[in-house]
Amino acid sequence: MSNEKGRILKISVLKYNPQVKEDKPKIVTYELEEAPGMTLFIALNEIRQHQDNSLKFDFVCRAGICGSCSMLINGKPGLACRALTSKMDADITLAPLPVFELIGDLSVFTGKWMSGMNDRLETWIHEKEEEEKACSCDTIEETMDPDLSDEIYELDRCIECGCCVAGCGTIVMRENFVGAVGLNKIARYAIDPRDKREDADYYDLIGDEDGIFGCMSLMGCEDVCPKDLPLQSKIAYMRRKMVAMKDK
Ligand code: SF4
Ligand code: SF4
């Protein structure tokens, strides 16, 4: 077993608890020894266990699946559980994702924002009436082209982490902008043959500046998406459709 000492990491966290009236935002720097394979999630747990049990941050899966550990890592949105400290300088700064309601320190309420966006964009399959009527135990499931189902599955991999929202310039100017996450979801339903909605219906949902026409196409969203979703091509796909509707 190696007795070699790890680097000393200096992790500076923007701490603020909005629930405590007299609290003010402050940077608190913690030092700890780096361990092999350490992620920021592990480092933050170490800090919470041994140095500051008031430190707030979220996690559930520790495997890049739940989307709850997103935060600004050296100024860029990312998942703490996927961020290896070995890939970073020893001085690391962490802050909560902007845009979302702050719970405290690194913990933000992405669920509330996502739920509002999902309600607004009706992100569920709007079944065709014939299918609803035909639905019974004897009905044979409709088949789907495997390539199309792969494409839908690819877009469904979004974990609603909020990184694309936090990295988006439009949101700063338009607080109701649906973000790449919302535009990606609409693209997902637009290609799903089970959804009866037409382009005109999607136009009602995203055919304005809070939707597709607010997007500046600079693709900060795709750069920070931890699931590598093809946001650029899906935004372009919906833009073409919505421009065609606008011109009708
Ligand atoms: S491309 Fe559009 S959705 Fe993506 S970050 Fe830029 S403005 Fe936001
Ligand atoms: S599109 Fe990517 S960055 Fe945006 S919420 Fe989904 S997984 Fe996160």
Ligand code: FES
């Ligand atoms: S803890 Fe679930 S994505 Fe990081």
